[in-house]
Amino acid sequence: MxxxxxxxxxxxxxxxxxxxxxxxxxxxxxxxxxxxxxxxxxxxxxxxxxxxxxxxxxxxxxxxxxxxxxxxxxxxxxxxxxxxxxxxxxxxxxxxxxxxxxxxxxxxxxxxxxxxxxxxxxxxxxxxxxxxxxxxxxxxxxxxxxxxxxxxxxxxxxxxxxxxxxxxxxxxxxxxxxVGSERFRICIKTEGGHSFSSFGNRNAIAVMAELIHRLYQIDAGAYPGRTTYNVGIIEGGTSVNTIAQQAEMLFEYRSDRKQSLQGIQAECAAIFQEFSEKYDMTTELLGSRPxxxxxxxxxxxxxxxxxxxxxxxxxxxxxxxxxxxxxxxxxxxxxxxxxxxxxxxxxxxxxxxxxxxxxxxxxxxxxxxxxxxxxx
Ligand SMILES: [Zn+2]
CATH class of the missing domain: 3.40.630.10 (Zn peptidases)
Structure with missing residues (x-):
């Protein structure tokens, strides 16, 4: 040989x-x-x-x-x-x-x-x-x-x-x-408007920031095994003086335990549900690995x-x-x-x-x- x-x-x-x-x-x-x-x-x-x-x-x-x-x-x-x-x-x-x-x-x-x-x-x-x-x-x-x-x-x-x-x-x-994972593209749309004359209208970037803040309060360390999450890409908005009409992000979570993956999946799904009831939000599953x-x-x-x-x-x-x-x-x-x-x-x-x-x-x-x- x-x-x-x-x-x-x-x-x-x-x-x-x-x-x-x-x-x-x-x-x-x-x-x-x-x-x-x-x-x-x-x-x-x-x-x-x-x-x-x-x-x-x-x-x-x-x-x-x-x-x-x-x-x-x-x-x-x-x-x-x-x-x-x-x-x-x-x-x-x-x-x-x-x-x-x-x-x-x-x-x-x-x-x-x-x-x-x-x-x-x-x-x-x-x-x-x-x-x-x-x-x-x-x-x-x-x-x-x-x-x-x-x-x-x-x-x-x-x-x-x-x-x-x-x-x-x-x-x-x-x-x-x-290590199992799920990956999403999340898109938020709002009415937007002029930053001065329409101030007070909802801003898609601000809503996305709120969503990310909520996701990052998940205590991944509480799950057995190793469980993680990440925002990988964020994009959106039109110009400095425009209230953003849309924002998009790529988000994933992972775990090396089946039960933990199901746990974080349920936590994230509940947050997605809450936001999609309040805002124009779409969640697209890009990938899923068991x-x-x-x-x-x-x-x-x-x-x-x-x-x-x-x-x-x-x-x-x-x-x-x-x-x-x-x-x-x-x-x-x-x-x-x-x-x-x-x-x-x-x-x-x-x-x-x-x-x-x-x-x-x-x-x-x-x-x-x-x-x-x-x-x-
Ligand atoms: Zn390889």
Whole structure:
């Protein structure tokens, strides 16, 4: 395996650069998906590796690799193709001795490339699945993608999914708890008017400020687990001498406990209700991610421990466990053991200064291959 990784390192780095250069904002992953589909099809044709490859309605590249013709249980391996950047022009990728740098290079393009190189290893070794596996290069993991790709895959395989591993982020930590969230666009409209002659008319910005003040009096710390809320963007008004006629904000809350998420949801809904009775206010739900459901703790611990042990054997470091909002939210909310770990070390995810350390790539790919080998 180490020889395969060393021999293929230049090709792996080139693949990371090629994929990173293809823009793929959430909901616009078609071009990257098509590249991956062709690459996987060529691999299957060249090696005879048993893959059934297609792009589904959610722009996921699905590669089924079954041990049984009609599987009762399947394991899913995912890596998401979308990035947080809106760019639709080719992304410039920089490389020096130490790093590959570009927006989206790590999250999640390196993991996409690593899963492709990992599958190539299985294929070239002429390995065959011992269990039923589906590799998915999925769409819409980020932000307002709202986990569309993952939801579509989970729907396709329904109750058959017995284990779920998403390659996302770096290898220093893994996700064992789903942070659920709800995101809203809230719009308030008032009659407004001239700041002097119509003084006394209701001002949409002032009403929005009052709403925000009320939301920020919620005692998130009183809920079990970790619960948070945030106003991310606020806009509105016309000019300095106009009583604002409209104001808009983006608001979200999150929790790593199902009950706490329901609690803060009810508190916010009551405040929204109160304001929409008094004012012209619309509340649009932009996204909803479920939090942790009832996952068998033994099965979950076993998965986390196996993945952690592999990581430690390769890197010498036991990965940290953390709560996060990822594709794992969907299986975890359904009670399916799931985790998320990555194949690189780097910095600056979700910023334009993002980079991946080239030194970390061989170890990361080895971790990924060893995780795949549990099924081959
Ligand atoms: Zn990601």
């Amino acid at each position: 180490k020889a395969y990784i060393q021999r293929n390192l230049p090709a792996y780095i080139q693949l990371i650069k090629t994929l990173t250069a293809i823009p793929a904002p959430s909901h616009k992953e078609q071009q990257k998906a098509e590249y991956i589909r062709q690459w996987m099809a060529a691999l299957a044709a060249r090696t005879g590796f048993p893959l059934n490859i297609f792009i589904d309605d959610a722009t996921n590249v699905v590669c089924e690799c079954f041990a049984d013709p009609d599987p009762a249980q399947v394991t899913l391996f995912l890596a998401h193709t979308d990035t947080v950047f809106p760019d639709e022009q080719p992304i410039e990728v920089l490389e020096d001795d130490r790093v590959i740098a570009a927006p989206g290079v790590g999250d999640d393009t390196t993991n996409v490339a690593a899963m492709m190189m990992g599958i190539q290893y299985l294929a070239e070794q002429q390995l065959r699945p011992q269990q039923n596996v589906v590799f998915v290069f999925n769409s819409c993991e980020e932000g307002l993608g709202n986990l569309k790709g993952c939801r579509a895959v989970m729907e396709r395989y329904g109750g058959k999914v017995c284990e779920f591993i998403s390659f996302d982020g770096g290898y220093s930590k893994l996700v064992d708890t789903a 939090s942790m459901g009832e996952v068998d703790p033994k099965a979950m611990d076993q998965l986390i421990n196996e993945v952690s042990l592999i990581t430690q054997q390769v890197t010498g470091i036991w990965p940290k466990r953390e709560s996060s909002s990822t594709d794992c939210n969907i299986p975890l909310s359904l009670g399916i053991p799931a985790t998320c770990i990555g194949a690189y070390a780097g910095k600056g995810a979700h910023t334009r200064e993002e980079y991946v350390l080239k030194d970390s790539l061989p170890a990361g790919l080895e971790i990924l291959i060893r995780i795949l080998l549990r099924k081959f």
